Amino acid sequence: xxxxxxxxxxxxxxxxxxxxxxxxxxxxxxxxxxxxxxxxxxxxxxxxxxxxxxxxxxxxxxxxxxxxxxxxxxxxxxxxxxxxxxxxxxxxxxxxxxxxxxxxxxxxxxxxxxxxxxxxxxxxxxxxxxxxxxxxxxxxxxxxxxxxxxxxxxxxxxxxxxxxxxxxxxxxxxxxxxxxxxxxxxxxxxxxxxxxxxxxxxxxxxxxxxxxxxxxxxxxxxxxxxxxxxx
Numbered sequence: 001x002x003x004x005x006x007x008x009x010x011x012x013x014x015x016x017x018x019x020x021x022x023x024x025x026x027x028x029x030x031x032x033x034x035x036x037x038x039x040x041x042x043x044x045x046x047x048x049x050x051x052x053x054x055x056x057x058x059x060x061x062x063x064x065x066x067x068x069x070x071x072x073x074x075x076x077x078x079x080x081x082x083x084x085x086x087x088x089x090x091x092x093x094x095x096x097x098x099x100x101x102x103x104x105x106x107x108x109x110x111x112x113x114x115x116x117x118x119x120x121x122x123x124x125x126x127x128x129x130x131x132x133x134x135x136x137x138x139x140x141x142x143x144x145x146x147x148x149x150x151x152x153x154x155x156x157x158x159x160x161x162x163x164x165x166x167x168x169x170x171x172x173x174x175x176x177x178x179x180x181x182x183x184x185x186x187x188x189x190x191x192x193x194x195x196x197x198x199x200x201x202x203x204x205x206x207x208x209x210x211x212x213x214x215x216x217x218x219x220x221x222x223x224x225x226x227x228x229x230x231x
Contacts, residue, residue, distance in 0.1 A: 016054055018044055020068065023061055028109040032119045035062060059122055062113075066124060067131045069110040074134025076103040081138050089146045090222045090229045096138050097191055097218035104195045111199050115192055136188055140173045143180055143225050152226040155179035180226055187221040194218070 022043045026035055037058055041051040055061040080099035084092040104111040114132070146152045157165055157179040169181035176184075194217055197203050198210055207213045219229070 012054075019051060019054055019061070020065060023065055024109065027065070027113060032062065032113050032116075032122075035119075037061065062119065062122055063125060063128060065110075066114055066128050069107070069114045070128065070131035070134065072107070072110070073100065073103050073114075074131060076100075077135045077138055081142075088229075089142050089151075089227045090219060092142050093139065093222040093225075093227060094215060094218050096135065096142075097221070098215065100135060100191065101195050101198070101214055104199050108199050111195070115196055116200070136172075136184075139188065139225075140176070140184060143184060143227065144173070144176055146227055147176055147180065151228070152177075152180060153223075153228055155183055155224075155226050157182060183225045187225050190221055191218060 019040060022040045023035060025043070026039060035058055037051055037055065038048050040061075041048040044051075055064065077096045077099045080095040081092055084095035086092070104115075143152065155177070161182060162178060165178035165182035168185055169176055169178045173181045173184060194214060198207075198214070203210060222229075
């Protein structure tokens with residue numbers, strides 16, 4: 001790459017980052033549904049036609065922000081998982097869950113973008129899936145490690161749910177029992193429900209010691225997936 005090409009690439013990276021930062025400020029002030037490329041361009045002193053060279057549409061900008069948010073959350077969860085005691089699956093599980101909570105409380109508008117109300121007229125493309133799956137892959141990996149070592153507790157599963165649980169296992173967690181796959185999907189939904197209740201204020205005047213409550217709740221979720229606490 002020539003010096004001129006390198007300078008252009010750096011300039012494009014810097015402008016792209018500035019557009020995203022301005023868009024995040026707009027998300028915080030107006031919400032995702034009111035995100036406007038023209039308003040972002042005005043804040044940056046750009047003509048809208050110039051901004052379209054970076055993001056051809058509002059949906060393209062939304063998708064970039066969504067992937068960035070999922071990646072930021074995933075990086076936080078992965079760092080917490082890497083720092084947790086390797087021999088204790090429940091502590092690894094709770095470390096991931098607590099990292100999700102801490103990130104969400106620090107980035108409420110980005111959390112709302114990825115786990116809040118759907119944006120009218122927007123459908124997330126498949127390109128968002130790898131980033132969105134990062135937390136789920138960590139939780140699946142913890143359960144898979146315990147299952148591989150023969151330490152997964154026996155889990156209940158109704159005959160009615162078994163076909164769906166077997167499909168979930170095949171699609172999302174190959175090699176895990178159907179019982180574990182169904183429990184993991186339920187735990188994943190409950191984890192983000194707990195976090196959402198706190199971020200969006202549903203715990204106000206209900207739960208006071210939210211950190212202790214959250215830790216207790218996600219430890220129970222670990223048990224629901226067949227993990228047992230080690231002394």
